Amino acid sequence: MNPASFLAELRELLPADAIVSRQSTLPAWECDGLSAMKRVPLAVVLPTAESEVQAVLRLCLRHGIPVVPRGAGTGLSGGALPHEQGIVLSLARMKSILELNPLLRTARVQPGVRNLSVSQAARPWGLYYAPDPSSQIACTIGGNVAENSGGVHCLKYGLTVHNIQSLRLVCMDGEILTLGGTSPDSAGYDLTALLTGSEGLLGIVTEVTLRLLPLPEHTRLVMAAFNSTHQAADAVSRIIAAGIIPAGLEMMDNPAIRAAEDFVHAGYPVDASAILLCEVDGAMAEVEARTSQIDSLLRDSGASHIRHAETEEQRNLLWKGRKSAFPAVGRLAPDYYCMDGSIPRRKLAEVLDGIEQLSRQYGLAVANVFHAGDGNLHPLILYDANQPGELERAESFGADILALSVAVGGSITGEHGVGLEKIDQMCLQYQADEMACFHAIKRAFDPAGLLNPGKAIPELHRCAELSAMHVHQGQVPFPGLERF
Amino acid sequence: MDNDLSVDLQDQVQRAASAGYALAICGGGSQPQPGNPVQGETVNLTGHTGVIDYAPEELIITVRSGTPLTAISALLAQHGQMLAFEPPIFSAASTIGGAIACNRSGAARPWAGAARDSVLGCQILDGCGQRLNFGGQVMKNVAGYDVSRLMCGAHGTLGILLSVSLKVLPIPPESVTLARTCGADEAINTMNQLCGKPLPLTGAAWLDNQLHLRLGGSPESVRQAMHQLSEYDRGPDIWSAISNLQHPFFDRQAPLWRLAVTPTSGLPPVPGDWLIDWAGGQRWLSSPADANTIRQIASEAGGHAQRWHAGDGPVFQPLPAGLLALHRRLKHVFDPLGILNPGRLYAEL
Numbered sequence: 001m002n003p004a005s006f007l008a009e010l011r012e013l014l015p016a017d018a019i020v021s022r023q024s025t026l027p028a029w030e031c032d033g034l035s036a037m038k039r040v041p042l043a044v045v046l047p048t049a050e051s052e053v054q055a056v057l058r059l060c061l062r063h064g065i066p067v068v069p070r071g072a073g074t075g076l077s078g079g080a081l082p083h084e085q086g087i088v089l090s091l092a093r094m095k096s097i098l099e100l101n102p103l104l105r106t107a108r109v110q111p112g113v114r115n116l117s118v119s120q121a122a123r124p125w126g127l128y129y130a131p132d133p134s135s136q137i138a139c140t141i142g143g144n145v146a147e148n149s150g151g152v153h154c155l156k157y158g159l160t161v162h163n164i165q166s167l168r169l170v171c172m173d174g175e176i177l178t179l180g181g182t183s184p185d186s187a188g189y190d191l192t193a194l195l196t197g198s199e200g201l202l203g204i205v206t207e208v209t210l211r212l213l214p215l216p217e218h219t220r221l222v223m224a225a226f227n228s229t230h231q232a233a234d235a236v237s238r239i240i241a242a243g244i245i246p247a248g249l250e251m252m253d254n255p256a257i258r259a260a261e262d263f264v265h266a267g268y269p270v271d272a273s274a275i276l277l278c279e280v281d282g283a284m285a286e287v288e289a290r291t292s293q294i295d296s297l298l299r300d301s302g303a304s305h306i307r308h309a310e311t312e313e314q315r316n317l318l319w320k321g322r323k324s325a326f327p328a329v330g331r332l333a334p335d336y337y338c339m340d341g342s343i344p345r346r347k348l349a350e351v352l353d354g355i356e357q358l359s360r361q362y363g364l365a366v367a368n369v370f371h372a373g374d375g376n377l378h379p380l381i382l383y384d385a386n387q388p389g390e391l392e393r394a395e396s397f398g399a400d401i402l403a404l405s406v407a408v409g410g411s412i413t414g415e416h417g418v419g420l421e422k423i424d425q426m427c428l429q430y431q432a433d434e435m436a437c438f439h440a441i442k443r444a445f446d447p448a449g450l451l452n453p454g455k456a457i458p459e460l461h462r463c464a465e466l467s468a469m470h471v472h473q474g475q476v477p478f479p480g481l482e483r484f
Numbered sequence: 485m486d487n488d489l490s491v492d493l494q495d496q497v498q499r500a501a502s503a504g505y506a507l508a509i510c511g512g513g514s515q516p517q518p519g520n521p522v523q524g525e526t527v528n529l530t531g532h533t534g535v536i537d538y539a540p541e542e543l544i545i546t547v548r549s550g551t552p553l554t555a556i557s558a559l560l561a562q563h564g565q566m567l568a569f570e571p572p573i574f575s576a577a578s579t580i581g582g583a584i585a586c587n588r589s590g591a592a593r594p595w596a597g598a599a600r601d602s603v604l605g606c607q608i609l610d611g612c613g614q615r616l617n618f619g620g621q622v623m624k625n626v627a628g629y630d631v632s633r634l635m636c637g638a639h640g641t642l643g644i645l646l647s648v649s650l651k652v653l654p655i656p657p658e659s660v661t662l663a664r665t666c667g668a669d670e671a672i673n674t675m676n677q678l679c680g681k682p683l684p685l686t687g688a689a690w691l692d693n694q695l696h697l698r699l700g701g702s703p704e705s706v707r708q709a710m711h712q713l714s715e716y717d718r719g720p721d722i723w724s725a726i727s728n729l730q731h732p733f734f735d736r737q738a739p740l741w742r743l744a745v746t747p748t749s750g751l752p753p754v755p756g757d758w759l760i761d762w763a764g765g766q767r768w769l770s771s772p773a774d775a776n777t778i779r780q781i782a783s784e785a786g787g788h789a790q791r792w793h794a795g796d797g798p799v800f801q802p803l804p805a806g807l808l809a810l811h812r813r814l815k816h817v818f819d820p821l822g823i824l825n826p827g828r829l830y831a832e833l
Contacts, residue, residue: 101748103673103680104748105676150624177810179807182787184762187801188829189638190600190637193630194633194634197630214680214683240542243655282682282684282701283708283709284708285707286701342620342625343622344621345543346541411624411625412627413625415626416626433616438629443817444813
């Protein structure tokens with residue numbers, strides 16, 4: 001590997017403005033949404049066409065240069081953290097919606113297209129793209145595929161994997177494969193599913209065919225307040241047990257409610273121990289019938305207060321509080337540590353109790369926001385890295401929460417991905433044999449191991465350590481951290 | 485009913501792996517088209533049965549692979565729930581393992597998803613006899629590659645399913661079939677148009693010059709949809725007969741093909757009879773035309789064709805060379821000795 005000759009050859013392949021290698025400019029790509037981890041890459045490459053992606057990958061393979069793919073860089077697990085001897089392959093300039101077929105209800109897009117812009121483009125035909133991660137204004141479809149992104153509506157409408165039909169993949173050796181298609185299934189193995197959520201380790205996606213859904217006729221959001229988190233968890237179970245699949249079902253505990261209310265003034269009841277946000281959609285008669293059924297289930301569970309969003313503005317405001325819970329909680333303490341555990345829904349109350357107990361044990365406060373409908377927890381541990389020992393306590397606390405999630409039959413990550421952040425916690429969830437299988441899958445696609453090396457699947461000898469995500473007022477708590 | 489044969493099955497695979505002989509994996513044996521024939525010692529999964537975990541409010545069930553679909557459906561129905569992908573039940577012997585391995589889905593496929601969309605996790609035996617767990621018993625889990633879904637439609641060539649965790653859904657309280665007379669081209673266009681509207685569709689099929697629609701959901705939503713579709717009459721409940729291939733259409737003598745195609749594609753001029761399901765995406769063709777012609781038709785319509793009954797030759801549409809090479813590398817990951825259902829999907833796997 002000779003970086004100088006690699007860069008010289010790279011400049012012959014691509015126009016000058018597609019390559020960033022000046023030391024003063026490179027730090028713009030030094031991290032993704034997990035700003036605690038930073039590295040400056042050798043260069044950033046911004047192709048505008050699949051043929052350029054192909055040429056760049058072939059060149060990297062010849063020179064043994066690692067490739068870290070990147071969409072908008074909104075990921076929360078360090079999946080797009082650069083490699084110091086490698087390039088960042090930014091797909092941000094491949095941002096065309098290539099085709100929107102209203103009759104077939106598909107959108108064929110390049111990977112750099114923003115999530116929300118698909119729904120905006122489809123709207124004139126009464127269609128939309130269902131997965132709606134909170135970062136949807138900025139995050140790209142390519143990144144969504146890499147992470148198998150969810151959103152607040154995935155209980156009813158599914159994750160990214162349920163809403164894509166076909167991928168074009170450029171392999172590390174430059175071979176181009178079409179996976180899936182616009183038919184309901186394809187010959188051979190379901191490689192579209194395998195690629196979704198593969199965190200850029202298997203190939204570079206250059207085109208995605210998305211499934212579009214008809215916009216619901218009506219939508220209504222119900223907010224309910226509870227005097228205990230147990231009651232709120234019970235209400236979630238009752239709603240599901242009644243045969244209702246709400247379009248969204250979200251829960252926040254008191255610290256999260258207070259922080260969000262302070263932040264957006266949505267009118268949340270700040271004295272409540274927990275609130276639920278429950279959204280139903282469908283035909284008007286359907287929405288009326290379901291909301292009245294939900295009201296009575298909420299009352300039976302002991303809701304102290306129930307409110308319906310009467311206008312679209314009120315609905316958006318109530319959602320805005322939920323969607324900005326992370327930054328809101330970030331104002332409660334100098335630092336917070338964001339978790340992404342996924343648990344069986346019936347274990348919600350048990351896990352909440354466990355988290356509260358750990359909170360006392362570690363002497364650190366925690367605010368909880370949940371995708372309650374699908375059991376995806378985001379506990380936010382509050383701490384101050386300037387206080388000696390707090391950072392380590394927060395780390396141990398977080399590790400215990402993930403261990404608890406796995407112990408009750410859940411997962412270390414519901415939707416943020418493993419990236420580099422949770423690479424060690426993978427060892428809690430999988431045994432050595434499964435991990436060996438993951439590595440073998442990686443080799444089947446990328447035998448040289450150049451695509452996003454060191455992410456998502458840990459080397460087995462790493463499994464003793466635990467690491468975590470830390471945010472300290474935009475500063476780096478451990479700048480020189482070497483992770484592999 | 486509750487019978488765990490994991491250890492015996494693991495022994496059987498390990499014996500085959502050390503001696504290097506092939507295994508032919510078998511569930512209820514009810515699949516009308518399980519794939520290309522396999523020569524090998526039978527691995528019988530029908531005794532490996534039982535529900536490992538089911539909490540209705542969780543919307544998740546975990547079952548052993550040999551559990552009959554009828555038993556699972558009956559248990560779920562007691563709690564007002566169902567498998568969202570409505571697997572075809574070809575006979576009382578049909579197992580969940582077979583439905584998942586073959587990725588078989590029923591009438592609601594375009595709206596509720598395929599078998600693979602309901603899969604959350606699985607335990608498999610790989611070709612070395614290792615017991616491996618992938619995915620989990622939770623709705624959302626992005627840790628590790630999605631091997632569980634890779635098993636769907638792999639026809640046992642990547643692993644023997646021991647158990648699967650599946651998302652389940654409430655049974656729609658109301659279900660109504662509507663029908664009207666129309667030609668195939670108009671039906672294809674209409675089905676696709678309707679799919680773009682917020683209607684509670686759970687079925688759209690065309691046969692014998694009749695377009696059939698199934699509406700499913702709450703009484704309120706079904707009633708409103710019926711009002712919007714007032715030009716349709718009430719129709720017969722044909723859905724399970726179509727899914728289970730028990731409709732008289734399937735009694736025809738000419739070779740039967742299953743085509744999965746772009747739902748909006750028109751009907752090509754080929755001799756034979758068509759049954760269009762899945763709002764245009766799945767089409768059954770009974771035709772004397774030769775295999776190459778039918779494969780080409782399917783390919784031009786953006787999909788693939790599977791030979792169903794009668795006729796000879798490979799069952800599945802050939803793969804492009806690059807894709808086949810990748811399939812072989814993946815097969816090698818899970819079954820380096822090539823002992824699991826060799827040739828079932830393709831001669832090279």
